Amino acid sequence: MTNYDIAAIRDLVARRRPRHALESAFYTSPEIFAADMDAIFNRHWLYVAVECEVPEPGDALAVDIGKSSVIIVRGDDAQVRAFHNVCRHRGARLLPPGPALVGNLVCPYHAWTYGLDGALKFAEHMGDGFDRACLGLRPVALRSMAGLLFVCLSDDPPDDIDDVVRQMEPYLAPHDLKNTRVAHTADLIEYGNWKLVLENNRECYHCMPNHPELTIPLFAYGFGFAPEELSAEDLAQAERYETLRRTSHDRWEAAGLPSRLIEHLDDRPTGFRTERLPLDGSGESQTMDTMAACRVPLGTLRDKAAGGLHFWTQPNAWHHFMGDHVVTFSVIPLDEGRTLVRTKWLVHKDAVEGRDYDLENLTSVWNATNRQDADLVEMTQRGVADPAYVPGPYSPHTEGLVEKFMEWYLARLKAHLG
Amino acid sequence: MTNYDIAAIRDLVARRRPRHALESAFYTSPEIFAADMDAIFNRHWLYVAVECEVPEPGDALAVDIGKSSVIIVRGDDAQVRAFHNVCRHRGARLLPPGPALVGNLVCPYHAWTYGLDGALKFAEHMGDGFDRACLGLRPVALRSMAGLLFVCLSDDPPDDIDDVVRQMEPYLAPHDLKNTRVAHTADLIEYGNWKLVLENNRECYHCMPNHPELTIPLFAYGFGFAPEELSAEDLAQAERYETLRRTSHDRWEAAGLPSRLIEHLDDRPTGFRTERLPLDGSGESQTMDTMAACRVPLGTLRDKAAGGLHFWTQPNAWHHFMGDHVVTFSVIPLDEGRTLVRTKWLVHKDAVEGRDYDLENLTSVWNATNRQDADLVEMTQRGVADPAYVPGPYSPHTEGLVEKFMEWYLARLKAHLG
Amino acid sequence: MTNYDIAAIRDLVARRRPRHALESAFYTSPEIFAADMDAIFNRHWLYVAVECEVPEPGDALAVDIGKSSVIIVRGDDAQVRAFHNVCRHRGARLLPPGPALVGNLVCPYHAWTYGLDGALKFAEHMGDGFDRACLGLRPVALRSMAGLLFVCLSDDPPDDIDDVVRQMEPYLAPHDLKNTRVAHTADLIEYGNWKLVLENNRECYHCMPNHPELTIPLFAYGFGFAPEELSAEDLAQAERYETLRRTSHDRWEAAGLPSRLIEHLDDRPTGFRTERLPLDGSGESQTMDTMAACRVPLGTLRDKAAGGLHFWTQPNAWHHFMGDHVVTFSVIPLDEGRTLVRTKWLVHKDAVEGRDYDLENLTSVWNATNRQDADLVEMTQRGVADPAYVPGPYSPHTEGLVEKFMEWYLARLKAHLG
Numbered sequence A, B, C: 001m002t003n004y005d006i007a008a009i010r011d012l013v014a015r016r017r018p019r020h021a022l023e024s025a026f027y028t029s030p031e032i033f034a035a036d037m038d039a040i041f042n043r044h045w046l047y048v049a050v051e052c053e054v055p056e057p058g059d060a061l062a063v064d065i066g067k068s069s070v071i072i073v074r075g076d077d078a079q080v081r082a083f084h085n086v087c088r089h090r091g092a093r094l095l096p097p098g099p100a101l102v103g104n105l106v107c108p109y110h111a112w113t114y115g116l117d118g119a120l121k122f123a124e125h126m127g128d129g130f131d132r133a134c135l136g137l138r139p140v141a142l143r144s145m146a147g148l149l150f151v152c153l154s155d156d157p158p159d160d161i162d163d164v165v166r167q168m169e170p171y172l173a174p175h176d177l178k179n180t181r182v183a184h185t186a187d188l189i190e191y192g193n194w195k196l197v198l199e200n201n202r203e204c205y206h207c208m209p210n211h212p213e214l215t216i217p218l219f220a221y222g223f224g225f226a227p228e229e230l231s232a233e234d235l236a237q238a239e240r241y242e243t244l245r246r247t248s249h250d251r252w253e254a255a256g257l258p259s260r261l262i263e264h265l266d267d268r269p270t271g272f273r274t275e276r277l278p279l280d281g282s283g284e285s286q287t288m289d290t291m292a293a294c295r296v297p298l299g300t301l302r303d304k305a306a307g308g309l310h311f312w313t314q315p316n317a318w319h320h321f322m323g324d325h326v327v328t329f330s331v332i333p334l335d336e337g338r339t340l341v342r343t344k345w346l347v348h349k350d351a352v353e354g355r356d357y358d359l360e361n362l363t364s365v366w367n368a369t370n371r372q373d374a375d376l377v378e379m380t381q382r383g384v385a386d387p388a389y390v391p392g393p394y395s396p397h398t399e400g401l402v403e404k405f406m407e408w409y410l411a412r413l414k415a416h417l418g
């Protein structure tokens, strides 16, 4: 009934070769997957939804996270709360995954009825000694970060979330997430371990050979390169980018848009990173023509060339905030070899499809990029499961942030295993 | 190669909180599932078929029970016997699941040929020292209870079956199962542990919110309620039912139909319960209009309003015997999270579809009810697998028989684990 | 993180009853499957492809073997080599399963580029201290046996392969495999353990009851029988066959076609067996009318009635070499209960479909036979997984080669477990 051998995992952590990919077991063992769920996903802040998905009292959203399921619901007092989606009677799920509009939370099995604050209001036939007060829904820690909703399944969530919120809100606020809506959601199951999905996201070494669409708006040299290897022409490109980044930062910050790099990936429980990055071409948006996909600007943004604010959190999210739309990604492990990547495209809540934006144009870059990344993750999952696999070295120039993710992961795992 | 940790399961059994649902592991652990198969399904009497399914010599039926498979076959001496569906040579299955008409039981692989009494009659090329006598099919214990066929996979089956047969035959005999035939079989895979399927069957707390069809013939208050919670109107209903039950029992018993409750759910290996219950409306049958679905009455029953005799056995069956038809249910665990529920509708063997009964009318209440129960079981399986699940209390008024099932289950498991 | 309990498997090996099928666990336990992969498939020579599948420099073929994958590629020097299909950077698969035409082997992830000799030629952004020399593709041992390609995944492959090649090349050479091409490939997943697939192949006891097509060209008594059981008519048949075998061997050997039995199934790591067997009817080919399916003869064979040279290797292959075509089979375990059987039909490279052969006629006997064997293997897998299964005795007349396979398997497993 124990799920994993702690000593064996500790040994694997201890013998990890720095700046190298992990050994096979980290990606393929059901035991380490169970440990990851305990140590990482059940004890850290997870990005799961956007506040605008529950705009009114009674709006609810059930989100599955592995074997867990969380109900996010806006109460009659306009507060958003989160609860475990498990009835306190015999355990039935109260809501299926997805959105719902509810008066109370009524269990489908025997109709135990909970208020939007989680209290058990009514349970039939339970007899005299029955104490409703002890049987409310179990709450889940929830934080809204300028409209991005994070939950933590632990009863003792990392308290550094306050500092992340404090640092990030000035960056995110101008995009005014509360006045957006979800224009499109895409759920993609990638056939690889969740860590391969994250590693893939934490470098652009693979962008040039794989992402013809994404590298239209994104600069190829934005995430590192070996200067000694570049041709004169490529070096000129890299310098052009560096200059653009500097001048853009100055311009944006002067206009009240915080833009400079903040990086705390491996020095705290809630690892994060942000920076506003210039985009190529018109500089407006991550689209095939680099122009804004939506005519209605977000929030207070009037500079159409607002670039793309990237915001990463560990263990499970990344986002791109642009002047016209936002793309958010959340990663939900399914088992040691399958991971759900959920992508949401947000536009201003008043934007009308067909009139203000074309859905295909809005979503095409990231739909294509996700598909390409899913293929890479699957090829890598198969390769690392091969008995002949030997972890190879990370590039010091292009995979430094992969290494930071790994350092964070191993430190968090170690902290949990003791 | 050991399949489960006996000490760990013993601890889980010992710490069970009385009158509460079980802990998650009982529903989700492959180890406890293996223990359940050993302790419960391989050592108790299982209802698997009806004698009328093998009416003539040479009629056979293969039934899969988990990894086991049993052949039920009527011999040339008209006796029904059961054998393990495993060739004594290299182990091939002799028959695929389902009915067959056979002269001998001939293995499809190398044509070893067994008589209908299980003896190995013929095996080619086995040479001189070959002793056929030791290589007959392995018998399986079989009992017919007024036409309901029970098997026990153990070599040492519980002998209390004799007493169950003795007590039950007077109840079942009037329906004359031997002169019925199967009008319809429905196999439904429910995505939940077999114990959730049984718990669901052992209470009607969930009937009002979930079974609009079943609660036409069945009384809402037939399986318990909290009197102090009922309105004056509901109390009147409950009293009407109680009076009807008493007067019906008197009338039926006077007419030679044993009807009063016998309950031995938790005090013996072969737990069972029976009672003839009045039905609402015309009182005839579990149909949408409460009228008999089949014009040809069963057996000696001439009182059309014969109610519904319910008969439960542990671990795996329940049945409803009415004046015009019988519905039988058998539960076959597939793995810790999937369970087969096989429903058979029996009518008089002379009844002709289209003339004497309409199949849709005959089956609609229980097809709908099964589908609803399958959904509830699946929602509950997901909920109890959630790390946030905490077993809640059973209702003292409506879940007493669920508690008896659990007491039986835990006692049987403990008896096996020692 | 250990995958199997060595002591428990040793006990199972030790208590095996000679000349009987194995106990259930050998066919159904994931642990023994893991041991089989280690002890058998990762340490022995496996038949995987035909040299004519990579005829020119740059022709490559990726073959999955369980969790392993091997690239077979012909270099610019015309040598065929094999490599693990795993990038030395972060482990991505270099090629998907199947054929490819390549200049270099370029990883799809970050474009690390390997020569056809496996050397890492190019890796971008890896910085100053990076040593390409240590990061070439890991080689896989490869041998061509007159055009049949064998690989061994171990770094220390059994060296008796040299002797097998030496003995077999005279038998195989007349069929001139290098001038053939693959006319058809069929991949069939059989729902049984790989050992059941091999056992099935190592006897023809099941041929009469199951293979109406195959027993047209193949003699029913070619693989043993109990003489005392045969009728006078059947005995005459058996004698006719024995005479034909003797006279055919004399004729073929005189014409330079080695034909007599060589059997080393259980006395060496690379167990094998060969013999040229006469076919019934015209004696030409394993077809429905026993006539050659292809008009272009193979190699130097001008005697159309060249029978069928059968060649078995352990653990994973069998082949039939005829005058007009060759059928090769390789067995790839997928998990304890599923096995891939890959069948390839080879004809002369100049033969043109439609003109020189009809594909349906070429493939029909073995397609039908494979389907029948897959059904038998599945029925047996289900039976041996039944708790009631008891290993039965092998026929001394018809299952002697099954016993030799088992002796080989158990000895090899024991040698590995120590």
Ligand code: FES
Binding pocket: A087, A088, A089, A090, A091, A092, A107, A108, A109, A110, A111, A112
């Ligand atoms: S399980 Fe929710 S009310 Fe019973």
Ligand code: FES
Binding pocket: B087, B088, B089, B090, B091, B092, B107, B108, B109, B110, B111, B112
């Ligand atoms: S397995 Fe049944 S006859 Fe061989």
Ligand code: FES
Binding pocket: C087, C088, C089, C090, C091, C092, C107, C108, C109, C110, C111, C112
């Ligand atoms: S994994 Fe092959 S180049 Fe990176």
Ligand SMILES: [Fe+3]
Binding pocket: A200, A201, A206, A207, A211, A369, A373
């Ligand atoms: Fe990517």
Ligand SMILES: [Fe+3]
Binding pocket: B200, B201, B206, B207, B211, B369, B373
């Ligand atoms: Fe129900």
Ligand SMILES: [Fe+3]
Binding pocket: C200, C201, C206, C207, C211, C369, C373
């Ligand atoms: Fe066969």
